[in-house]
Amino acid sequence: MRVTKLIEAPIIDADGKWYVFCQVLRGCSYVYGAIVCETMKEALSIKEGQILDLEKTKFSIRSYE
Secondary structure, three states: OOOEOOOOEEEEEOOOEEEEEEEEOOEEEEEEEEEEEEEHHHHHHHOOOOOOOOOOEEEEEOOOO
16 A cells, blocks of 8 residues: 555544545555544654555555435
8 A cells, every 4th residue: 555645644533543534555455544543743744655464564445426
């Protein structure tokens, strides 16, 4: 999974999880969603063009239907 575009700065929820909203390339499809991180340092380290391991990365797909 490749991060193609960062949408906004990382935000934290009430449970202490950090979310990085972005567009990623999964296979042949562009998907909008949020990468879920445990720490602020991890969230801030995500950059455009970075390749992330699907097995180790939590990704929440956002859809507008």
